[in-house]
Amino acid sequence: MNILTSKSIKPIVALVVAALFLMLVAIIISSNITHADNGAKSQNGRLLTIHDRGEDKIILSQAATVGDALKEANVVVDAKDAVEPAVDTKLVASDYQINIYRARPVIVVDGSARTKIMTPYQTASQIAASAGITLYDEDIATISRTSDIIVDGAGLQLTIDRATPINLTLYGKTTTVRTQAATITAMLAEKGIKMDLNDRVSLTGDMPITDNMSVRVWREGKQTITVDEAVEFNVEKIKNADQPLGYREIQSAGIKGLRNVSYEITIQDGKEVNRIEIASLTTKQPVNQIEVVGAKGEYTTPTENENITWDFLISNGFSRNQAAGIMGNLMQEHKFETSDVSGGYGLVQWTGGRRAALMALPYPDNIYTQLNFLMSELNAGYSGVRDAIKSAGTVDDAVTIFQNRYERCGICAESQRIKYAYNILASH
Secondary structure: OHHHHHHHHHHHHHHHHHHHHHHHHHHHHHHHHHHHHHHHHHHHOEEEEEEEOOEEEEEEEOOOEHHHHHHHOOOOOOOOOEEEOOOOOEOOOOEEEEEEEOOEEEEEEEOOEEEEEEEOOOOHHHHHHHOOOOOOOOOEEEEEEOOOHHHHOOOEEEEEEOOEEEEEEEOOEEEEEEEOOOEHHHHHHHOOOOOOOOEEEOOOOOOEOOOOOEEEEEEOOOOEEEEEEEEOOOEEEEEEOOOOOOOEEEEEOOEOEEEEEEEEEEEEOOEEEEEEEEEEEEEEOOEOEEEEEEOOOOOOOOOHHHHHHHHHHHHOOOOHHHHHHHHHHHHHHHOOOOOEEOOEEOOOOEOHHHHHHHHOOOOOOOHHHHHHHHHHHHOOOOHHHHHHHHHOOOHHHHHHHHHHHHHOOOOOOHHHHHHHHHHHHHHO
8 A cells, every 4th residue: 555655646746846847947047038138128229210212221229319320320411401300319219210301402482583492391481491581471482393394403492472561550559560462451451450430541442552651540539559568379289209297398489479459548537447459460470389298108009000101101201290190080080900891991991983993902901002002192193182291381281181182071070180190199
């Protein structure tokens, strides 16, 4: 009996000892791998993807700033090129998408003056600033393709329709203002000046507007005063998913505007007892303050299809704001799914003949097939949409253009598309 009992116990003990030994070995190996991975990450540096003229370069770098990383990658940036994030941006996150916008020729037509400049910018105000030209709020600036390729070359043309400056005396206060109106009556309406029965104008309403003419508006029988008042600026906040919550950096300081306000006052016994605003004229528009705020952990990790779409749009020349505007629409349409549903097919919910054209392609469910199909439409029948988006400076404008002119949705939920776009911008 003793011999039989001994033989049955020893195998069990041996198995238990072996299992404990294997568990100990696994723990030691796992710990070593973790330390090795952490060491490798520390030694290899940050993952940087550099987008430059449709080509991507991926490097691992220990550089302290974006500019140092570009030098390390042998990417030469001209003084007229634009880099986003800026070359002096400190690298603090584990990975970055660096976009280089190369300067290209732009013809600036300002009245009889034609100036050719090199600039990477897309908006009229930025292009004008590059050319050393001041744009006023009343001026109309239009961006188009150059009309004479032989003379000007392929590029953009900024045409400025200048407003006419006049000297307007409004209830005793003289200010130089600019207007696109053709007559005195149209100018008063453009400036929001509503005439009372007791108001008078020094010129007839059909008098044509001419450079530096003087126009006077006054009120008879009532005492009025005109004072300068500040106009507060708004604050635009850009969320940065690489920075912690509570982080705040003023990227561009706001500037208060200015307006002339005319009041009708009532005075009794030498004291003012009543004041009513009768007219106001904004002489200087406020400039919004741009702030970068931390949003780390506030957003979910982007899906693989979302990351692929972002890289694809950036590589096709869209800015960060423009890419986010397009992708806010795609998130609303089908959340970057490429499948077929009752409402439409794929990323943008194609229907009808467009759906049939996509279905005729090899692997129509593939994300790259659908992105290339999207770009082929933007380069062909929807080239006007492409050009309009590439001229847009804000996320909101890019969302609206793609929504109204490409998606042509029935129930658009525009505010949700804009919210998605800003979330996507912060997540990349």
